[in-house]
Amino acid sequence: MIVGVDVGGTKTHIRSSSGVDVVLPSTGWSALDGASWLLERLPAGVTALAVGAHGAEDRAQCAALRDALAAALDVPVTVVNDGELLLPAAGLRSGVAVVVGTGSIALHDDGSGGVHRAGGWGWILGDDGSASALVRDAARAVLTADDQGQPPSQLADVLTQSFGVATILDLAYALGSDTETWGRHCPAVMSAFAAGCPLAESVVTGGASSLGTLVATFSARGLAFDDVVLGGGLVTAVPAYWALIQSAVSAAVPSARVRLLTAPPVAGALSLAHSLARSAR
Incomplete structure (x- = not known):
């Protein structure tokens, strides 16, 4: 077997x-x-x-x-x-693979056993564009808006509801006390994004852009590739996010063939x- x-x-x-x-x-x-x-x-x-x-x-x-x-x-x-x-x-032997799920990482494979990585450092330090990192960045955006005296946004409302807390202060405590479950709250961020919340749009667009930048690091290191394959639970589950990522990667590396793993x-x-x-x- x-x-x-x-x-x-x-x-x-x-x-x-x-x-x-x-x-x-x-x-x-x-x-x-x-x-x-x-x-x-x-x-x-x-x-x-x-x-x-x-x-x-x-x-x-x-x-x-x-x-x-x-x-x-x-x-x-x-x-x-x-x-x-x-x-x-x-069905490929070489290229760049990008995982976009709970975390994120990009891997360059030259087809002859040489593998180079970029990202994948964990969502507290990195993993930009992943489910956990989007929740991290969304919470940071909500907290910054509160510091500036702005009224609570739809993003703030859905995040506090998702974490089961009542206030922005409680949200900060909840995030700090359990860093392992951040990714589970990404549907809340995506719901605010789908509803047109400007703050959520900024967070999600920024996540997609960071993945384009991640892939471009291989070109900057002189590593050749033609294909970029993206997979992972988040990118396959949210078509609107995949469209943003595809656009960001294509803009960062115009010569690449960018595809979603089916x-x-x-x-x-x-x-x-x-x-x-x-x-x-």
């Missing part, structure tokens, strides 16, 4: 060559010690395994997780960052697992 796994920040998708197709919450996942977590969830009879792992930020972390899984299963295993699943899921990223993991099985044979 050839198995591909996409471990994301919110959910984990497991798919096999024999028809297993399961989506589970990623609760309790940590790339630093993820082997036992995965082994509890994998189907029996695995013969080759490819994992795209959220939080596996460098080759050493990927190798450590790979070795632990391979030792436990005694089968060929490969582990990559979950963002590296987008290109094979799109297949689930786990398809890329299964493709890598099939390649691994062929190599092993």
Whole structure:
């Protein structure tokens, strides 16, 4: 049984060559010690395994997780960052993959094993354009407007409702006390954006622009690419946001072919697992 796994920040998708197709919450996942977590969830009879792992930020972390899984299963295993699943899921060997979900990261793959990253530093420090970062930036915009004596905006109203608090001060406390759940409140930001709230429009447009800037960093570093593939729960769930991102990336890198991944990223993991099985044979 050839198995591909996409471990994301919110959910984990497991798919096999024999028809297993399961989506589970990623609760309790940590790339630093993820082997036992995965082994509890994998189907029996695995013969080759490819994992795209959220939080596996460098080759050493990927190798450590790979070795632990391979030792436990005694089968060929490969582990990559979950963002590296987008290109094979799109049928590509090289290009730039951008994940826009709970967090965000961009990865440049030259098709020969050379992978470079940009972003993906966590939403407190970065991950601009992601669900969590949009909530962070929306809260900052609401707090700044309050400092300036402006009346509460629709964005302020939906955020306080989403967090279950009554005041702007309470909103600041709520954000500071639980940074892990910010992304869950992104639908509130998007609802204000869809309703035409100027403050929400500024936040969402700024998030899209930051992703265009992120992709352009690869060009500035002299890394060539033709294709840019975007995926992740947020960009696929909100067409209006995807349109803004597509425009921003195209403006930042006019020569690039920008596309939205329509297949689930786990398809890329299964493709890598099939390649691994062929190599092993």
